[in-house]
Amino acid sequence: TRSTRPQRMLKAVQKNATKGNPKSVISAIDYFCKHSEWAMNVGDEKGSILDSVVTEVNPSTVLELGTYCGYSTVRIARLLSPGTKLITLEFNPANAAVAKQIIAYAGLQDKVILVEGSSGDLIPQMKERFGITTFDFIFLDHWKDRYLPDIKLFEECGLLRKGSVLLADNVICPGTPEYLEYVRKSPRYESKYFPAHLEYTKVEDGLEKSVFLG
Numbered sequence: 001t002r003s004t005r006p007q008r009m010l011k012a013v014q015k016n017a018t019k020g021n022p023k024s025v026i027s028a029i030d031y032f033c034k035h036s037e038w039a040m041n042v043g044d045e046k047g048s049i050l051d052s053v054v055t056e057v058n059p060s061t062v063l064e065l066g067t068y069c070g071y072s073t074v075r076i077a078r079l080l081s082p083g084t085k086l087i088t089l090e091f092n093p094a095n096a097a098v099a100k101q102i103i104a105y106a107g108l109q110d111k112v113i114l115v116e117g118s119s120g121d122l123i124p125q126m127k128e129r130f131g132i133t134t135f136d137f138i139f140l141d142h143w144k145d146r147y148l149p150d151i152k153l154f155e156e157c158g159l160l161r162k163g164s165v166l167l168a169d170n171v172i173c174p175g176t177p178e179y180l181e182y183v184r185k186s187p188r189y190e191s192k193y194f195p196a197h198l199e200y201t202k203v204e205d206g207l208e209k210s211v212f213l214g
């Protein structure tokens with residue numbers, strides 16, 4: 001049967017990237033998406049903003065919602081201090097299987113805990129299953145209508161501390177209006193918008209960085 005787009009992306013990584021070289025894996029995926037097939041990775045323009053925020057925060061505890069093929073997982077994991085691991089949630093088992101292989105090809109498997117399931121089920125399990133008290137950095141890149149219920153879940157589960165940073169993809173396209181309104185109006189967050197474009201296109205999009213004030 002016909003291969004899937006994530007499977008074709010994995011093949012492109014195995015063909016064009018160097019094993020154990022995260023930068024070459026990132027470049028191979030961006031090349032594939034620019035010249036072969038568009039795919040919903042955060043991409044190089046928004047990815048550079050993601051890199052700068054991760055570098056600034058230098059987090060010890062990291063959560064990513066929405067692994068997809070592992071592109072942003074590789075971008076984040078390559079910047080983490082030795083011994084730091086990131087937890088990434090993926091709902092779709094087929095995507096998780098591809099992501100696992102792309103993360104391993106980059107040589108970052110020891111820095112990543114890939115968990116299959118839905119955020120609504122898994123967020124309340126973070127403390128007991130992974131020994132997390134609070135997250136220093138959270139990257140939201142999953143179902144856009146889950147951003148708002150999940151940030152409320154983080155608050156209810158006591159997973160945020162003064163200074164926790166949440167970075168949300170796609171706040172313009174496809175858009176997360178209710179989430180944006182919440183973080184921009186709430187006195188408990190300091191929010192900042194980073195304008196960019198939808199990955200590999202000229203369509204307007206951007207990232208919203210929100211710092212929890214406690």
Ligand SMILES: O=C(NCCCOCn1ccc2cnccc21)c1cc(-c2ccc(F)cc2)cc(O)c1O
Nearest residue numbers: 040065066089090091117118119141142143173174
């Ligand atoms: O839909 C998108 N991402 C989400 C994937 C499913 O995520 C499911 N999922 C992954 C963990 C997880 C945990 N709990 C629940 C659901 C959970 C997404 C979509 C677009 C996009 C923009 C324009 C278009 F014309 C078409 C698509 C761009 C993006 O950058 C995106 O991120």
Ligand SMILES: [Mg+2]
Nearest residue numbers: 042141169170
């Ligand atoms: Mg996205």
